[in-house]
Amino acid sequence: MPELPEVEHVVRALSPLVTGRRILAAELNLKRIAPTISRPAFNRQLQNALITGVGRRGKYILFQFESGHILTTHLRMTGKFVSLTTDQSLPPYAHVIFYLDDDRRLVFCDMRQFGRMEIFKDPRRPKGLQILAPEPLSEDFTEKYFLETLARSGRPLKHLLLDQTRVLGLGNIYAVEALFLAGISPMKAANKLSKPRARKLYQAIREVLQEAIDAGSTLKIDLADGNGSYVGTSERFWRVYEREGEPCVNCGKRIRRVVQGGRSTYFCPKCQR
Numbered sequence: 001m002p003e004l005p006e007v008e009h010v011v012r013a014l015s016p017l018v019t020g021r022r023i024l025a026a027e028l029n030l031k032r033i034a035p036t037i038s039r040p041a042f043n044r045q046l047q048n049a050l051i052t053g054v055g056r057r058g059k060y061i062l063f064q065f066e067s068g069h070i071l072t073t074h075l076r077m078t079g080k081f082v083s084l085t086t087d088q089s090l091p092p093y094a095h096v097i098f099y100l101d102d103d104r105r106l107v108f109c110d111m112r113q114f115g116r117m118e119i120f121k122d123p124r125r126p127k128g129l130q131i132l133a134p135e136p137l138s139e140d141f142t143e144k145y146f147l148e149t150l151a152r153s154g155r156p157l158k159h160l161l162l163d164q165t166r167v168l169g170l171g172n173i174y175a176v177e178a179l180f181l182a183g184i185s186p187m188k189a190a191n192k193l194s195k196p197r198a199r200k201l202y203q204a205i206r207e208v209l210q211e212a213i214d215a216g217s218t219l220k221i222d223l224a225d226g227n228g229s230y231v232g233t234s235e236r237f238w239r240v241y242e243r244e245g246e247p248c249v250n251c252g253k254r255i256r257r258v259v260q261g262g263r264s265t266y267f268c269p270k271c272q273r
């Protein structure tokens with residue numbers, strides 16, 4: 001599943017391709033991708049819509065239209081956008097097709113079909129978005145907000161960090177990486193963390209996300225790749241993620257794995273307290 005830095009890279013790749021383009025026709029071929037709207041209504045509402053920008057809120061991709069409408073897209077497990085020229089044939093699992101006014105087609109492919117789209121007439125309304133916490137790299141995600149959020153919760157830190165209504169944008173990878181960087185145990189209760197250590201965690205969260213965005217994505221995002229593949233690269237180096245049994249980069253002790261809330265947590269039993 002793409003995490004926030006990957007979604008950020010998808011948005012950056014999409015933006016120059018579609019901003020200022022008009023959707024001449026839209027074609028929703030698989031109803032389940034946009035379950036809150038009928039297929040004809042989906043196609044009708046996006047027909048002739050001028051795209052004024054592409055943005056992101058958490059892991060939602062937002063297409064903004066001149067009309068004020070917003071199309072939200074969540075890639076979930078395997079959703080991806082592909083940009084096709086007229087002579088390229090459709091990739092597999094092409095569930096949504098936008099015919100753009102520059103003769104290209106923007107295609108949403110999704111092998112597993114968990115990706116979701118929704119159209120909102122009022123840009124303030126997107127329900128799933130309102131409950132989301134502040135963007136972790138924005139000015140809204142202040143140290144004060146983070147410390148108060150921790151103080152209010154007795155949940156294990158790993159759980160809290162994955163709760164997108166509390167801390168936005170950390171998936172499994174970046175949550176365990178941030179905890180390692182801050183030297184804090186994933187099992188520790190949020191409200192038991194001292195203020196100096198909470199500040200350290202706050203810095204670590206911003207650091208791992210910024211680092212991931214700066215370093216490029218874990219996915220090679222090529223929108224023009226007709227196969228619709230975002231290729232995973234092996235270049236990415238994780239400090240603890242998926243390194244069970246390997247020596248800790250700080251102390252050499254073996255990295256351990258536990259399951260928390262059904263997901264793997266990796267940590268160093270010596271460096272993280």
Ligand SMILES: [Zn+2]
Pocket residue numbers: 248249250251252253268269270271272
């Ligand atoms: Zn260690």
